[in-house]
Amino acid sequence: MGIQRKTSTIGLLLDQFKKSNQAIAAVELVDRLKEKVNKTTVYRALERLEDDGLVHSFLDRDGIKRYAICQDCNKDSHVHDHPHFQCTNCGKVDCLEEASVNIPKISGRTIHKTDVLLQGICETCSV
Ligand SMILES: [Zn+2]
Numbered sequence: 447m448g449i450q451r452k453t454s455t456i457g458l459l460l461d462q463f464k465k466s467n468q469a470i471a472a473v474e475l476v477d478r479l480k481e482k483v484n485k486t487t488v489y490r491a492l493e494r495l496e497d498d499g500l501v502h503s504f505l506d507r508d509g510i511k512r513y514a515i516c517q518d519c520n521k522d523s524h525v526h527d528h529p530h531f532q533c534t535n536c537g538k539v540d541c542l543e544e545a546s547v548n549i550p551k552i553s554g555r556t557i558h559k560t561d562v563l564l565q566g567i568c569e570t571c572s573v
Pocket residue numbers: 499500501502516517519520523524525526
């Protein structure tokens with residue numbers, strides 16, 4: 447082992463998201479960090495990150511909760527209108543930041559989030 451950096455669970459989690467721009471399942475994060483952090487701590491840290499506008503969560507097609515990094519969110523403004531994409535071939539899930547979903551205006555209702563999951567074949571699998 448090299449020099450041990452003083453890293454919090456939050457830091458460890460953010461490192462995972464920085465490695466790729468894919469959405470990572472909560473269970474996968476627990477598994478990746480299991481040598482260092484226990485499950486409850488990972489889940490609590492994920493909730494913290496979501497509250498702070500650093501990550502957002504959604505369910506994939508198997509109903510598994512996934513987390514992805516936020517681009518320009520903060521604690522007070524954490525509204526997303528981008529859909530998510532899941533490749534039906536390799537299973538990769540990511541944010542489609544370039545697209546946006548029309549959130550309907552419905553009187554009497556305040557809409558905080560939309561959860562649209564597009565499914566198809568990703569660029570890697572379509573070659
Ligand atoms: Zn966000």
